[in-house]
Amino acid sequence: MSAPQYSCLVVEDSPMMRQLLVLALSRVKNLRVTEADDGVDGLRKLAGGKFDIIITDINMPIMDGLKLVKRVRSDPAHKGVPIVIITTEGSGEDRKRALELGANAYITKPIQAPQVIAKVKELLKIAP
Amino acid sequence: MEKKGRGSRKSDRPAAAVAAELKEKRDAFLQSFFKRGAELSDELMQENRRLRDQLGALEAENAELKTQLASDRAIRDLLKKIDQLERDKSRLLSTVHEQEEMTGQISHRVTQVENDLESFANLYVASFQLHLSLRLRTVIRHIKELLQQLIGARAMAIYLADEGGQRLVPVASDGIELASVAGVTLHDGAVSDPVAAVVERTFLTGVAHIAEGAVTSEPAACIPLHVEDRPIGAIVVYGLFAQKAAFVTLDRELFKLLGAHAGATLLAAYMYTAGDGRLPEPEALRSLLE
Numbered sequence: 001m002s003a004p005q006y007s008c009l010v011v012e013d014s015p016m017m018r019q020l021l022v023l024a025l026s027r028v029k030n031l032r033v034t035e036a037d038d039g040v041d042g043l044r045k046l047a048g049g050k051f052d053i054i055i056t057d058i059n060m061p062i063m064d065g066l067k068l069v070k071r072v073r074s075d076p077a078h079k080g081v082p083i084v085i086i087t088t089e090g091s092g093e094d095r096k097r098a099l100e101l102g103a104n105a106y107i108t109k110p111i112q113a114p115q116v117i118a119k120v121k122e123l124l125k126i127a128p
Numbered sequence: 129m130e131k132k133g134r135g136s137r138k139s140d141r142p143a144a145a146v147a148a149e150l151k152e153k154r155d156a157f158l159q160s161f162f163k164r165g166a167e168l169s170d171e172l173m174q175e176n177r178r179l180r181d182q183l184g185a186l187e188a189e190n191a192e193l194k195t196q197l198a199s200d201r202a203i204r205d206l207l208k209k210i211d212q213l214e215r216d217k218s219r220l221l222s223t224v225h226e227q228e229e230m231t232g233q234i235s236h237r238v239t240q241v242e243n244d245l246e247s248f249a250n251l252y253v254a255s256f257q258l259h260l261s262l263r264l265r266t267v268i269r270h271i272k273e274l275l276q277q278l279i280g281a282r283a284m285a286i287y288l289a290d291e292g293g294q295r296l297v298p299v300a301s302d303g304i305e306l307a308s309v310a311g312v313t314l315h316d317g318a319v320s321d322p323v324a325a326v327v328e329r330t331f332l333t334g335v336a337h338i339a340e341g342a343v344t345s346e347p348a349a350c351i352p353l354h355v356e357d358r359p360i361g362a363i364v365v366y367g368l369f370a371q372k373a374a375f376v377t378l379d380r381e382l383f384k385l386l387g388a389h390a391g392a393t394l395l396a397a398y399m400y401t402a403g404d405g406r407l408p409e410p411e412a413l414r415s416l417l418e
Contacts, residue, residue, distance in 0.1 A: 019256065088276060109276075109369070110277060
């Protein structure tokens with residue numbers, strides 16, 4: 001029996017952080033990563049495919065991460081997809097707001113790859 | 129006179145009576161004989177029974193002794209076995225300790241490799257993005273992103289030295305208004321502002337200032353920018369995000385990368401942008417190589 005395949009959508013406007021996330025996530029077996037550079041691009045990619053997890057920044061042009069979370073949670077096709085917020089916003093208020101909107105996890109930058117990998121595996125229920 | 133005696137009595141009694149008496153005596157004798165025989169038989173039987181019982185008891189005792197002997201042997205065997213098992217146990221414990229030590233070493237090595245991997249990934253991405261573009265705005269954005277996203281800088285500024293090398297002029301900032309970032313006059317000998325003093329010292333000595341431990345005062349870091357060995361400016365990190373208390377080893381590596389590469393990248397980007405993205409004529413390039 002072949003291992004299940006997972007797909008992850010990374011929504012991040014910083015090419016540097018996107019590249020770093022893609023590099024980190026490449027260490028998770030059977031995980032395919034799709035990149036989007038803002039919230040709207042993220043929604044477009046979501047409409048065109050099926051994703052098992054979404055990782056998004058908060059501060060992005062055009063549509064920020066919190067709006068994206070709200071849109072995803074109100075979309076019947078994706079409302080159950082786990083969402084991880086990765087942001088420079090470290091205040092408790094931001095974290096609270098993101099979790100209230102329906103995010104499943106909140107990680108602050110600068111990131112540590114093992115932390116991101118562990119969270120993704122946890123949400124996808126992949127053995128560590 | 130009548131003689132009194134046996135002969136006379138015998139003679140006096142009739143033969144039948146004598147015979148009867150004799151028979152009676154014989155019967156009594158026989159009875160007594162048989163009775164005695166029976167008693168002897170009983171005694172013999174009893175003795176036999178007693179001996180049998182004794183034999184049984186002895187046999188049981190013998191069996192018990194045999195069992196005890198076997199048990200003693202078994203105990204000796206068991207003791208030997210226990211001794212062997214103790215030796216095996218201590219050997220296994222020693223192996224387990226060795227394995228635990230090895231596991232600890234492997235685990236430590238895995239952590240080291242993880243950290244190295246993390247460092248390489250960050251350095252690769254930083255270097256890749258830093259050299260990805262020659263457009264000045266993009267290069268500046270990449271430097272800011274590197275400082276913000278990878279290091280956790282809350283506020284930063286980039287200074288470049290003026291032509292005469294008399295002054296460091298802020299050319300870009302993030303997290304702080306550029307207009308509020310003061311220039312730093314070099315060699316004036318009396319810099320009162322502590323941030324300016326650090327920036328001046330860093331530029332003049334070429335030695336980076338990176339706060340040790342928790343960052344409590346500004347600037348958190350100041351990195352000299354060089355083109356080859358020539359100082360051309362400095363990057364100042366005023367503070368870090370609330371979630372980042374102190375610099376880590378990886379940050380120092382990223383600062384080293386910035387110090388060595390950002391100056392040349394900025395200069396190249398400036399020339400490329402000023403030249404409107406024009407590429408050099410091959411002939412002109414070749415003549416410079418001659």
